Amino acid sequence: xxxxxxxxxxxxxxxxxxxxxxxxxxxxxxxxxxxxxxxxxxxxxxxxxxxxxxxxxxxxxxxxxxxxxxxxxxxxxxxxxxxxxxxxxxxxxxxxxxxxxxxxxxxxxxxxxxxxxxxxxxxxxxxxxxxxxxxxxxxxxxxxxxxxxxxxxxxxxxxxxxxxxxxxxxxxxxxxxxxxxxxxxxxxxxxxxxxxxxxxxxxxxxxxxxxxxxxxxxxxxxxxxxxxxxxxxxxxxxxxxxxxxxxxxxxxxxxxxxxxxxxxxxxxxxxxxxxxxxxxxxxxxxxxxxxxxxxxxxxxxxxxxxxxxxxxxxxxxxxxxxxxxxxxxxxxxxxxxxxxxxxxxxxxxxxxxxxxxxxxxxxxxxxxxxxxxxxxxxxxxxxxxxxxxxxxxxxxxxxxxxxxxxxxxxx
Ligand SMILES: Cc1cc2nc3c(=O)[nH]c(=O)nc-3n(C[C@H](O)[C@H](O)[C@H](O)COP(=O)(O)OP(=O)(O)OC[C@H]3O[C@@H](n4cnc5c(N)ncnc54)[C@H](O)[C@@H]3O)c2cc1C
Ligand SMILES: *[C@@H]1O[C@H](CO)[C@@H](O)[C@H](O)[C@H]1NC(C)=O
Ligand SMILES: *[C@@H]1O[C@H](CO)[C@@H](O)[C@H](O)[C@H]1NC(C)=O
Ligand SMILES: *[C@@H]1O[C@H](CO)[C@@H](O)[C@H](O)[C@H]1NC(C)=O
Ligand SMILES: CC(=O)N[C@H]1CO[C@H](CO)[C@@H](O)[C@@H]1O
Numbered sequence: 001x002x003x004x005x006x007x008x009x010x011x012x013x014x015x016x017x018x019x020x021x022x023x024x025x026x027x028x029x030x031x032x033x034x035x036x037x038x039x040x041x042x043x044x045x046x047x048x049x050x051x052x053x054x055x056x057x058x059x060x061x062x063x064x065x066x067x068x069x070x071x072x073x074x075x076x077x078x079x080x081x082x083x084x085x086x087x088x089x090x091x092x093x094x095x096x097x098x099x100x101x102x103x104x105x106x107x108x109x110x111x112x113x114x115x116x117x118x119x120x121x122x123x124x125x126x127x128x129x130x131x132x133x134x135x136x137x138x139x140x141x142x143x144x145x146x147x148x149x150x151x152x153x154x155x156x157x158x159x160x161x162x163x164x165x166x167x168x169x170x171x172x173x174x175x176x177x178x179x180x181x182x183x184x185x186x187x188x189x190x191x192x193x194x195x196x197x198x199x200x201x202x203x204x205x206x207x208x209x210x211x212x213x214x215x216x217x218x219x220x221x222x223x224x225x226x227x228x229x230x231x232x233x234x235x236x237x238x239x240x241x242x243x244x245x246x247x248x249x250x251x252x253x254x255x256x257x258x259x260x261x262x263x264x265x266x267x268x269x270x271x272x273x274x275x276x277x278x279x280x281x282x283x284x285x286x287x288x289x290x291x292x293x294x295x296x297x298x299x300x301x302x303x304x305x306x307x308x309x310x311x312x313x314x315x316x317x318x319x320x321x322x323x324x325x326x327x328x329x330x331x332x333x334x335x336x337x338x339x340x341x342x343x344x345x346x347x348x349x350x351x352x353x354x355x356x357x358x359x360x361x362x363x364x365x366x367x368x369x370x371x372x373x374x375x376x377x378x379x380x381x382x383x384x385x386x387x388x389x390x391x392x393x394x395x396x397x398x399x400x401x402x403x404x405x406x407x408x409x410x411x
Contacts (some may be wrong), residue, residue, distance in 0.1 A: 012159035019306025019323030020165030021117035026331030034131040039138035056321030072106035086270030115379040121334035146301040185288035192280040220375030315369035365389035
């Protein structure tokens with residue numbers, strides 16, 4: 001039971017993407033009163049695969065998220081193919097992640113993990129009071145000094161903490177006085193999926209059975225990244241290509257494309273992959289941007305989280321993991337008894353101190369990996385380049401220990 005000095009906070013979260021929902025779960029479990037405001041009603045949820053490396057998965061486990069129901073495929077190796085022939089050039093075993101880092105290297109379909117996070121946040125079983133979801137609530141203005149939000153539908157809300165998890169094109173960020181410096185990436189990306197049934201009919205069974213992340217290219221802009229998800233029922237592909245190819249300017253997660261476009265973009269690719277492309281489903285185009293790190297993440301009672309705070313290239317597969325870690329950090333900082341240690345404002349500063357250096361480092365390493373597969377974690381040895389991001393650094397991270405160090409420094 002909360003003591004008189006440790007009464008729960010009223011927390012408003014803007015955005016019900018993976019980051020916002022993870023924050024809702026983490027804060028609910030600390031018995032806060034959480035309301036999540038989402039601009040849409042989820043009718044058009046889309047997405048391809050997302051991998052959750054061990055420390056991302058670890059939070060999901062700790063929060064009691066039903067990982068098995070999110071139909072993970074455990075990734076066991078990396079395979080590099082010759083671009084034109086598809087011949088295997090190299091294989092790197094990922095080893096036993098559970099033994100080394102405490103959880104598996106799970107690969108999910110975005111929709112499956114989104115569904116499980118919705119359950120963990122809003123359904124009754126579970127630690128803490130269920131969060132409240134308000135859909136069709138598009139935030140249009142924030143007053144950081146008043147801790148208030150105005151929605152397009154005319155509603156208003158106030159809260160002790162406002163968590164802005166409204167994605168790469170965050171409107172809240174703008175309202176905090178941050179105007180991102182960003183450049184168009186050299187690259188765009190197609191995302192698509194294909195069912196295991198179709199793959200088997202095409203004689204491409206190995207793409208499912210390998211339990212691997214498979215690459216074509218990656219030294220330069222062109223790169224194909226393929227991995228199975230959804231219990232092996234689906235294979236998902238990310239296909240990077242030079243942005244000048246079609247000068248995509250449109251933004252969003254649901255710009256549709258056809259198999260012909262996909263085939264035309266990669267005429268000299270491995271014929272087996274082209275066979276897959278001809279039958280690919282749910283093909284979407286994604287315009288990539290490079291954002292410089294922002295000068296700050298918090299203002300008054302408002303903080304940024306996930307892509308709103310540190311949008312990154314997808315090339316380290318860390319976008320959702322870093323959002324889960326942000327959420328985990330909020331849960332640790334605003335644990336049930338936090339008021340005995342610090343104020344809300346100090347807690348938000350602590351959150352920024354804990355998260356910004358690490359997320360920025362992963363953001364920068366993701367940019368370097370865009371055109372150089374040697375920078376991809378897990379790909380080559382940690383000693384071949386000074387300062388390189390490593391699997392050990394990402395997956396062996398001890399957030400509680402880091403937080404304790406920060407607190408010792410403050411006190
Ligand atoms: C529909 C969709 C599909 C995606 N597909 C992929 C994919 O295939 N592969 C991949 O690697 N990554 C994908 N991502 C991105 C990935 O989910 C994020 O990089 C990562 O999980 C961090 O998530 P986030 O919650 O910070 O941001 P996001 O996932 O972008 O979520 C932001 C949420 O905030 C809502 N929102 C935005 N503005 C407002 C506002 N003003 N008021 C209220 N709500 C608002 C959005 O509707 C969205 O639900 C996708 C994101 C979305 C939204
Ligand atoms: C929880 O938050 C909602 C939304 O701000 C508010 O209406 C409600 O009164 C709060 N409940 C408590 C117990 O503070
Ligand atoms: C924000 O809230 C403060 C404090 O309540 C108030 O003085 C100020 O006028 C508000 N700003 C805007 C733009 O409404
Ligand atoms: C953008 O760049 C300018 C010039 O370098 C700098 O003054 C400003 O702080 C930057 N803004 C952000 C949000 O990074
Ligand atoms: C935050 C978190 O769960 N960190 C863990 C990451 O993995 C290492 C290795 O298992 C653990 O020591 C950390 O506690």
